[in-house]
Amino acid sequence: MEKREDLETILAYLPVEIQGSSLSWPSSHLVEVLEALTEGPSHSRVDSGKTLSDSISDMRQALSLTSHFSDSALQGYTLFFDERMSKEESSRWFNESLPAMACLLLRFPSILELHYLSSENLINGTKTGLRVLGPKKAGIVFLSQELIGALLSCSFFCLFPVDNRGSNLLPNINFDKLFGSLINTARNEHQENKIKCILHYFQRLSSSIPPGFVSFERKILSLEQDTSGLEASPDADFWSASTVNLCPVEVHTSGLIEDQSVEALEVDFANKYLGGGALRKGCVQEEIRFMINPELIAGMLFLPAMEASEAIEVVGAERFSHYTGYSSSFRFSGDYMDTKGIDVFGRRKTRIIAIDALRHPGTSQYKLERLLRETNKALCGFLHVCKNQCIDHEDGVGVATGNWGCGAYGGDPELKYFLQWSAVSQARRPFMSYYTFGFEALHNLNQVTEMVISKGWTVGDLWKKLVEYSNQRLRSSKKRREPKLGFFDWLYGID
Missing domain, CATH: 3.40.220.10 (Leucine Aminopeptidase, subunit E, domain 1)
Known part of the structure; x- marks a missing residue:
């Protein structure tokens, strides 16, 4: 696979793995859960905050992600989708947005592979592939908006491994603390509205994935x-x-x-x-x-x-x-x-x-x-x-x-x-x-x-x-x- 050295700097922080010369999800059970979600709630039975939190927990276990995750996170997902969302919004979310996100995640390994292949020729002589852009070294990463959608879907389902992030000065990327903050505090509407912004982004993505690119550059x-x-x-x-x-x-x-x-x-x-x-x-x-x-x-x-x-x-x-x-x-x-x-x-x-x-x-x-x-x-x-x-x-x-x-x-x-x-x-x-x-x-x-x-x-x-x-x-x-x-x-x- 092209750009192997770029991939190796980021692979420990991704939920996928290399099998042979290709990227893939490491768990067949996870793939089964995602496939069920693509069919909508009539097939997956995920139609509420409680069943969504159960599904997130199931997917995390399939990836052996058991640390750095509190019960309040799953409670936060349950609270938001069962009590803070209207029935109309909830129906649209579980029937349209969630299946689209699952479909995007099923394609995530192939989207990432295509990213590394296309990053070879994006700008002559300049690395643009997804990798850790560490301190003291200038560099740039170009990501398609489709790939970003897949990455943020991973964040929503809390699928990123986090064990080594803190020691390498990387911020939290999963959404567990975002939802978990809804629990054990007085109702804070601004936090709920932050989540509404992100869910709106996923709703827009479910109707049309933008075709453009975003670049991220560390400047020294x-x-x-x-x-x-x-x-x-x-x-x-x-x-x-x-x-x-x-x-x-x-x-x-x-x-x-x-x-x-x-x-x-x-x-x-x-x-x-x-x-x-x-x-x-x-x-x-x-x-x-x-x-x-x-x-x-x-x-x-x-x-x-x-x-x-x-x-x-x-x-x-x-x-x-x-x-x-x-x-x-x-x-x-x-x-x-x-x-x-x-x-x-x-x-x-x-x-x-x-x-x-x-x-x-x-x-x-x-x-x-x-x-x-x-x-x-x-x-x-x-x-x-x-x-x-x-x-x-x-x-x-x-x-x-x-x-x-x-x-x-x-x-x-x-x-x-x-x-x-x-x-x-x-x-x-x-x-x-x-x-x-x-x-x-x-x-x-x-x-x-x-x-x-x-x-x-x-x-x-x-x-x-x-x-x-x-x-x-x-x-x-x-x-x-x-x-x-x-x-x-x-x-x-x-x-």
């Missing part, structure tokens, strides 16, 4: 090699010496990153583990994006945690759901038809950049090494990495972002705005669209931006001001009674 920031031969990230001298002009900024006090209409890199305020709490209890910016664009979840299978100088870029993930609210008020609000254009590789022109900010940095976020960490992290995400030559044309593609690393992560929103502006500009992106989400601390962002532009500062000039302010902030933190002047007000007060 390294401008050159230092004297020891190691790849070096930009240091303070690099940023101070930059003569790059600051790019134009569009400030939006309303609206959402995913709704912007022009071509731009859309920032995912990520956890270092891709997806964050998407398949657990999380329901903020990253988790919501993974619910309305469920194909993003596939990256959690093979992308270990990001290191400080790394970012993840996903191109082509289709959006399937409308929603309202945020966190506890999040609600699925119906079908969404994605109208984004298609590129030469069959990917929708949706570019999502996952960059993880410092968590709860407190006063230490003003230290030079922390400023460098955040600015370089953003630069890694925003740079166009040419070595893979996978984006055919990026002229005019800016960056759409917002309060990255603020809110629950505790970052200084004024500081983070300027760090991102510096990174977007240094990456030679033509513009930054910034969404404040109505954040009160940024109510005068337009005026401050116009003031900085009027001074004609370069990236280097702005960086020096950021460092000067941060040093002052660190000094004032030692004098507990001294008021903490924000960066905006500090800028207004300097010559």
Whole structure:
């Protein structure tokens, strides 16, 4: 079989095996269960949450998956499909969606084989096959939307082995914790609505499998090699010496990153583990994006945690759901038809950049090494990495972002705005669209931006001001009674 070395890096995390020269399900009983499911509830007798949870348990036993799975997971499946779904929705699910998912899973081994065969010639000289994209090494994986549908069907039935995932810094990929979180807690409607988004994705898949592709790329920031031969990230001298002009900024006090209409890199305020709490209890910016664009979840299978100088870029993930609210008020609000254009590789022109900010940095976020960490992290995400030559044309593609690393992560929103502006500009992106989400601390962002532009500062000039302010902030933190002047007000007060 072609691409054997790629397959071997991921095989331990997949529920299939190699028999001879082909991939197959390792259990004939599992195949029998799936075949019965394809015939619908009149044949399989799976017509309720309870019988579905029994079927999931049966399939897991057939694969000898007995560890890291709680009773609350099966109870969660039972609760959702028997009590949280209307009779009409339940009937459609068990008669249409579930049989289609089982049919897709029966074809999973052959779909995966075809993937490895076609990945040989997708891009000359570049590996694109499914494999673990580990840290410190740039790489890209192209998956068909059909293969992603099969992978996420495995997640729904909790068929992925998980024993070695944690030790290899890979996030959870099965849906057991997503459903299990419905048990032993007060009713949390936002969690139920996360599940509704994913089920809607499967319902759409049951009527028509999209024909496109999605790429997942681990990006590494390294401008050159230092004297020891190691790849070096930009240091303070690099940023101070930059003569790059600051790019134009569009400030939006309303609206959402995913709704912007022009071509731009859309920032995912990520956890270092891709997806964050998407398949657990999380329901903020990253988790919501993974619910309305469920194909993003596939990256959690093979992308270990990001290191400080790394970012993840996903191109082509289709959006399937409308929603309202945020966190506890999040609600699925119906079908969404994605109208984004298609590129030469069959990917929708949706570019999502996952960059993880410092968590709860407190006063230490003003230290030079922390400023460098955040600015370089953003630069890694925003740079166009040419070595893979996978984006055919990026002229005019800016960056759409917002309060990255603020809110629950505790970052200084004024500081983070300027760090991102510096990174977007240094990456030679033509513009930054910034969404404040109505954040009160940024109510005068337009005026401050116009003031900085009027001074004609370069990236280097702005960086020096950021460092000067941060040093002052660190000094004032030692004098507990001294008021903490924000960066905006500090800028207004300097010559």
